Amino acid sequence: GENVEQHPSTLSVQEGDSAVIKCTYSDSASNYFPWYKQELGKGPQLIIDIRSNVGEKKDQRIAVTLNKTAKHFSLHITETQPEDSAVYFCAASAAGANSKLTFGKGITLSVRP
């Protein structure tokens, strides 16, 4: 089955700096890669996703890049703000009705004011 790994497990940045979170996946059949943000006491919330026919996608301060050859994808957050502090999860799934999302272990991002 699919295996998704996230690096690093914690990340601390100064407000206004950029943050990059990397994930690798194992199943070459995976073609959908969402990123979720989870705040304390809440469920995960989708912040951006990318499909394998696209190499990069951007939404305001957030961008995701995908390298299918190397089987890794990254989340880029620019101009970080304290409210960006949360746990971020990457996930991967293949196409098909029986496909399921496999999540990484998550990374705790702390943005220092």
Next chain:
Amino acid sequence: EAGVAQSPRYKIIEKRQSVAFWCNPISGHATLYWYQQILGQGPKLLIQFQNNGVVDDSQLPKDRFSAERLKGVDSTLKIQPAKLEDSAVYLCASSLDFLREQFFGPGTRLTVL
């Protein structure tokens, strides 16, 4: 638009007792998921419903866990009997259809003593 509702939010039981969780998905969402999130890890899919039929329950410990989705709307997840290792947050999510964005509820935090 109302989000995914879950109850209770917290539950403390002793091992060997039984417990049930309830989920009300977003109106019109055909696909419903139950995830288990152990502290420090990403969500792990337990079971996926498409309307009221089971699509994937390969990771559901069927000797103690059961789930149903009556009339293709609300769902309940039951654990009987509970073990210490069942302590986790149980997340319910729904989507318009499979492979579409998943919306998560706030989760139920279960502590088994």
